[in-house]
Amino acid sequence: MPARVSAVDASYNARHLLVLEGLEAVRKRPGMYVGSTDTRGLMHCLWEIIDNGVDEALAGACRLIQVILHADGSAEVRDDGRGIPVDVEPKTGLAGVEVIFTMLHAGGKFGGGSYVATGGLHGVGASVVNALSARLDVEVDRGSATYAMSFQRGWPEPLTVLGLRMPLRRPRG
Secondary structure, eight states: OOOOOOOHHHTGGGGOOOOTTTTTTHHHHHHHHHSSSSSOOOHHHHHHHHHHHHHHHHHOOOOOOEEEEEEEEEEEEESSOOOOOOSTTTTTTEEEHHHHHHHHTTSSSSSSSSSSSSSSTTSSSHHHHHHSSSSSEEEEETEEEEEEEEEEEEEOOOOOEEEEEEOOOOOOO
16 A cells, blocks of 8 residues: 655655754764763763874874873873874865864875774764864874864864973883
């Protein structure tokens, strides 16, 4: 017997479509990206950032990854890898760190030669974590400088140079 079509179904057309762009889609359906919005989803977000350090270690560029859980419920991930690029990405005209944290499917894991093996969501992890965070602060050590960029509900503030630094000594072994 053929299915009955209601008046609502019959009027369905292109004007009923909703096009979500950028991080808006992540906020609308977070479970599609991190599995749930409970503590498991929070842990997934933390692992996405940890995975970036693991990717650096797999590439031979990182020997130390630290995860710090703060009393206020926030978390901090540090590593001694190469650091997220802070120079201008040519296609967007934005600093690499802004591209990585604000654009889905952007990063160094798509065959550019930076990584042989990767974990995580392959180019959406950091941007998804940013989209779902009330606040996200990034500090990047590149060359002899430390850079900082903050995000409020996914929206970036300007990239700043915090100052010159001494290179982090890597443990031997």
